[in-house]
Amino acid sequence: MAFDWIFTLLKAQIGNHPKEFTKTVKTKECPSCAMEVDDKAKVCPICQFEFPKRSPWITWMAIFLVILWLLSYIL
Ligand SMILES: [Zn+2]
Numbered sequence: 001m002a003f004d005w006i007f008t009l010l011k012a013q014i015g016n017h018p019k020e021f022t023k024t025v026k027t028k029e030c031p032s033c034a035m036e037v038d039d040k041a042k043v044c045p046i047c048q049f050e051f052p053k054r055s056p057w058i059t060w061m062a063i064f065l066v067i068l069w070l071l072s073y074i075l
Contacts, residue, residue, distance in 0.1 A: 003069065012052060 026039035032049035043050050 003066070 027036040028039050028041075028051070029035070030037050030044040030047065030049050030051075032044060033047040035044070035046050037044055037046070041051065
């Protein structure tokens with residue numbers, strides 16, 4: 001299904017939600033080795049895990065597309 005990637009993206013976003021808002025220094029938790037790494041890092045420096053791209057505008061675009069998709073069913 002074409003919208004699967006949106007839900008994957010949203011799930012990733014929700015999963016990281018509480019930590020990103022409580023941290024003053026921007027870090028993210030590596031899903032592979034559970035270490036805090038630089039938020040801007042594309043690859044984990046500890047285990048070389050490749051982080052999926054997560055830009056705020058992509059998240060909002062995904063939400064917008066989901067709303068638009070739902071509206072197309074309602075209207
Ligand atoms: Zn790692």
